Amino acid sequence: MDTPTPVITLEGFGVKLGKRWVLQELNAELKGRSIGLLGPNGAGKTTLINTLLGFHGVDAGRARMLGHDVAQDRKLLAAQVGYMPERDAFVAGMTGIHFVRLMGELAGLPSQVALERAHEALFFVGLGEARYRAVDTYSQGMKQMAKLAQALVHGPRLLFLDEPTNGLDPGARQRMLDLVKTIRDRGETKIVLSSHLLKDVETVCDEVVVLKAGRIATVCDLEAERRANQSFLELELRGGNGHFAEAAAQLGCECLVHSKRRLKLLLPQGVQVQQLYAIAAEQGVQIRRLQARRDSLEDIFLKAMEERDGSP
Amino acid sequence: MAVHSHVFHPYAGARTSPRRAWMVVARYALSEVLALKKTIALLVLAAFPLLGGAVVIYLHHNLEAIKILAIPLQAMVPIDNRFFYYILLVQCYIAFGLTAAIGARVLVNDLRDNALPLYLSRPLTRVEYVLGKSAAIAFLTSLVTWVPSLLLFFLQGSLDRAWLAANWWIGPAIFFGAWTAIPLFALVCLAVAAVLRRRAAAEAAFVALFIVVPLIAGIVNQFLHMQWWIRFFLPAVFESMWTPLFRLQQSNGLSATGAFTSLAVALVLAGTVLLKRVRAWEIVR
Numbered sequence: 001m002d003t004p005t006p007v008i009t010l011e012g013f014g015v016k017l018g019k020r021w022v023l024q025e026l027n028a029e030l031k032g033r034s035i036g037l038l039g040p041n042g043a044g045k046t047t048l049i050n051t052l053l054g055f056h057g058v059d060a061g062r063a064r065m066l067g068h069d070v071a072q073d074r075k076l077l078a079a080q081v082g083y084m085p086e087r088d089a090f091v092a093g094m095t096g097i098h099f100v101r102l103m104g105e106l107a108g109l110p111s112q113v114a115l116e117r118a119h120e121a122l123f124f125v126g127l128g129e130a131r132y133r134a135v136d137t138y139s140q141g142m143k144q145m146a147k148l149a150q151a152l153v154h155g156p157r158l159l160f161l162d163e164p165t166n167g168l169d170p171g172a173r174q175r176m177l178d179l180v181k182t183i184r185d186r187g188e189t190k191i192v193l194s195s196h197l198l199k200d201v202e203t204v205c206d207e208v209v210v211l212k213a214g215r216i217a218t219v220c221d222l223e224a225e226r227r228a229n230q231s232f233l234e235l236e237l238r239g240g241n242g243h244f245a246e247a248a249a250q251l252g253c254e255c256l257v258h259s260k261r262r263l264k265l266l267l268p269q270g271v272q273v274q275q276l277y278a279i280a281a282e283q284g285v286q287i288r289r290l291q292a293r294r295d296s297l298e299d300i301f302l303k304a305m306e307e308r309d310g311s312p
Numbered sequence: 313m314a315v316h317s318h319v320f321h322p323y324a325g326a327r328t329s330p331r332r333a334w335m336v337v338a339r340y341a342l343s344e345v346l347a348l349k350k351t352i353a354l355l356v357l358a359a360f361p362l363l364g365g366a367v368v369i370y371l372h373h374n375l376e377a378i379k380i381l382a383i384p385l386q387a388m389v390p391i392d393n394r395f396f397y398y399i400l401l402v403q404c405y406i407a408f409g410l411t412a413a414i415g416a417r418v419l420v421n422d423l424r425d426n427a428l429p430l431y432l433s434r435p436l437t438r439v440e441y442v443l444g445k446s447a448a449i450a451f452l453t454s455l456v457t458w459v460p461s462l463l464l465f466f467l468q469g470s471l472d473r474a475w476l477a478a479n480w481w482i483g484p485a486i487f488f489g490a491w492t493a494i495p496l497f498a499l500v501c502l503a504v505a506a507v508l509r510r511r512a513a514a515e516a517a518f519v520a521l522f523i524v525v526p527l528i529a530g531i532v533n534q535f536l537h538m539q540w541w542i543r544f545f546l547p548a549v550f551e552s553m554w555t556p557l558f559r560l561q562q563s564n565g566l567s568a569t570g571a572f573t574s575l576a577v578a579l580v581l582a583g584t585v586l587l588k589r590v591r592a593w594e595i596v597r
Contacts (some may be wrong), residue, residue, distance in 0.1 A: 053433050055592040075330045075435040083433035089426045093344070105336045106434040108327035117323065124320050136425070148428060155323030179320075186324045 005067045006031050006239040007158060007190045008052065010216075012061030015044075015051050022047045023214045024060065030219070032207025034184045037194035038301055039211035045194045045279055046086065048211070049160050052082055052192075065191075079108045082156035084147045086163040086194075096122055096131040096138070100150050107154035114153065121149040125179060141172040148179065159183065161193045165200055168263075179211045180204050210304040217304035222297070232274070235263045236289035237280075323355050332434035337436070337444025341418040341449060351414050353453070358406040358456035365399050373471045391468050391475070396482050397489075400461050404493045404550065407453040408522065414452070414516035415501035418445050419590075423509050432592035442502065442586050449498040458490035486559040490577060491518040492553050506589035522546050525548035542566045543574045 004156045006029045013026040021054065023044045035047045050056050052065055054074040063070040066076050066307065091099055104114030104121075122131040125145040130138065135146055144164065149195050151159060165173045181204060183189050195201050201208060202222070210217040237244060245263055254266035267273075273290070280287050345351050368508045371377055372391055389395060422428060431441055465483050469476030504521065505514040526545040533540070548564045552571035555562040562568075 050593050053429075053592075055429070055432065055480065078433060078435040079327060080328065081433065085426070085429045087426055089430050091427045092421045092425045102336070102340050103329075103430060103434070106333050106431065106436055108330060108333070108435060110326065110328055111321065113323075113325060118499065121320075152320060155321065157322070183320050186322075189320075 004031060006064070007035060007066065008192070009064040010061070011063075013058065013063050013140070013141060014060030015047055015056055016059040017047070017056070021059075021209075022216060023051070026061070026211060026216050028216055028219050030207055030209065032205065032221070032223075033187060034180075034193065034205045034207070035212065035245075036201035036205035036208040037169060037192060038196075038198065038201055038208055038297075039217075040305070041196075042213075043213055044213040044214045046162060049162055049192070053081065053160065054078065054122060063193075079154070080157045080191075082151035082154065082159040084151040084159070084161045084164055088143055089147060090135040090143065092134075092136045094135055094207065094239075096127055096133060096135055096146055096149075099135050100131075100145065100153050103150040104153040107156075109154050116151075116156070117153050121153045121271075124152070124174065125149045140167045143171065143291040144168060144172070144176065148176070152183070153195060156189060158190045158192065163195055164193065165195065177203050196298045199302060208297065208300070210301055212305060220300050226302070230291065233235075233265045233267060233276075234289075234291045235261065235265065235287055238259050238286040238288050239284055241288060244283050244285050246274060246278065252276060332442040333434060333436040334447070337431070337441055338447035338451070339558050341448035344421075345414045345418060345448065345452065348414060348417075350408070354406070354410045354413060355452075355455065358403065358410070359460070361399065361402045361406070362460045362464060362550060364482050365395075368395075369468050369471065374466075379509065388551050393479065393482055393558045394560060396461065396465060396486055397554060398488055399562060400457065400463060400486055400554070401547075403457045403461055404490065407493060408497055408546075409454060409458050410456060410542070411449055411497040411501045411557040412515055412518050413448050415498065416505035416511050416518065417442050418448055418507075419502050419588055420509060420511045420514060423506065428590065429592045438587060438590050438592075442499075442583075445502055446495070449501065450454045450494050453497060454490070457494065461490070476558040476573065482558070485554070485559075489550075489554045492572075493550065496578055496582075498577060499579055499586065503585040503589075504583040506586055530577040539565050543570060549574050 008028070008030040009028040010028045014024040015022050027125075037048065039045050047056065051058060052063060052070055054070065054077070058071050065077055070077065071166065091102065091182075094102070100118035100121055101111075101114045104117055105111055109117060110228060119128075119131065122128055125148050127138075127142060127145050127149060130142060138146060143227070144167065148161075148164065151161070164180065168176060177200060180191060180193065184191055184204065191204070193201060193204055204219070206223045208220045208222055209219075210220070235262050242260050248265055249255050251271050252268040253271065254268075256264040265276075276290075277287065279285075361436065366388055369391055370386065371381075371383070378388070423430065426439075432438065448505075455560075462483060464488060467480075500521065501518050504517045505511070508514045508517055523546075529540075529544055542565060548566055548572045551564055552562060552566040552568050553575065554560075556568050566574075
């Protein structure tokens with residue numbers, strides 16, 4: 001079976017702004033349908049997106065998107081890529097439909113097709129009724145949706161979303177995430193989503209790149225993580241003489257003791273939860289709470305941030 | 313597909329050539345400025361000198377009308393190279409006013425609302441973006457400079473074929489003369505707008521750059537008996553560039569080479585400023 005073309009490939013990739021290396025030695029092959037970019041402020045997320053879009057030059061190594069070299073095939077890629085920037089971005093005085101149509105035409109759509117697709121894109125994001133209003137009169141949530149519409153109008157194969165839920169109330173945020181999931185689930189458009197909100201990335205993405213000080217701290221396949229951590233348990237205990245963890249370890253459980261009363265266990269294949277209750281009964285321990293959970297993205301992110309070496 | 317189905321679907325149809333993206337920028341910029349009342353007012357105003365020129369040409373070829381109006385023949389302005397030189401000069405001043413009034417707007421709106429990342433994430437380079445915006449200004453200024461001046465020229469030529477055969481070179485002089493002013497106005501106006509990022513300030517600065525600064529420099533240098541200021545004085549620069557084109561006697565101290573050098577320096581400076589300021593990445597203030 002043919003292996004799918006990676007969405008983004010980075011090989012020794014580096015970007016210098018002025019005299020400072022903002023990104024360096026990035027190596028990764030990202031194949032997810034929806035890729036999350038995480039990192040603290042100044043980690044280089046926006047610079048990475050800007051460079052992939054051709055706004056900055058590549059100063060070291062190379063980057064490929066959808067199988068094309070970012071530096072050499074910029075125009076070809078630009079027609080296949082949609083971009084929703086972090087900050088407000090629109091043309092003042094233009095109506096929504098006019099604005100989205102312009103962006104469609106710039107991406108190479110014939111004028112009439114751009115108009116038709118501008119209508120469709122605005123209806124898709126929920127701005128159908130407001131499409132003849134000037135964009136600068138839109139609310140913050142509507143402006144975010146208009147930015148998404150302009151990024152989608154030309155039917156891109158790859159969509160960059162930079163903080164798409166910025167400034168949105170909970171309802172609008174959920175609508176935005178639902179739209180992104182709808183696009184992702186069609187499978188024809190890959191998504192790169194940069195966000196500070198781990199929950200957004202966790203909801204939408206199946207692969208995550210964590211950047212730290214301009215380097216890749218970790219690349220994580222969230223789908224694989226979800227599958228691998230099915231038997232992960234959190235327990236809250238009361239009573240006993242503190243030997244419950246040792247007894248669980250004898251069963252083959254990997255045991256992380258937070259405190260005497262709280263445990264984190266990784267159950268090996270074949271071990272049932274009932275066996276833990278049996279040990280608890282033997283030791284006179286009450287299990288007050290037992291919750292199956294996986295490593296959250298927050299755990300993965302914090303672990304990556306604690307790593308001293310920035311390389312994956 | 314009905315828009316009401318509210319679904320997203322990719323596009324697999326034909327696409328236009330990326331080389332034409334600058335024309336989209338130009339078309340939208342042009343439609344934006346043509347929607348302004350002041351643009352229409354200035355275009356109408358620009359027609360008056362041309363109407364005057366057309367009347368003069370008409371009278372030259374209609375002795376009965378001259379008799380009825382009792383105009384002495386000696387008072388009639390001759391239709392020659394000097395006539396078209398002055399027509400073009402007046403039209404260029406109107407083009408300057410038109411650029412000052414609407415030129416900054418085509419760029420400032422994009423800069424103010426951070427639209428450049430959206431433009432430049434498309435198959436469009438910074439040079440093509442500037443080209444598109446300049447083309448919109450150039451189109452409008454062409455409408456008030458070489459296009460109507462050439463119409464007058466051909467009107468005169470159609471009424472007097474012998475004159476046309478003897479003075480055919482005036483046509484190219486009009487065209488090339490206008491094209492020394494058009495890119496200068498467009499690029500300098502856009503460069504000023506890119507630096508100031510505010511429409512009113514950019515319009516005022518554009519006027520000041522071409523009129524107030526050279527005038528002040530002129531006044532200062534009159535007292536110091538220096539002539540370098542003339543390189544910044546627009547009427548003198550145009551005169552020096554156009555007099556060889558229109559085969560006229562030059563009256564100021566600036567050579568044609570000096571004037572073309574001033575033009576080239578101004579164009580390079582404006583282009584450099586534009587390429588420095590027209591960038592996609594977001595500047596957090």
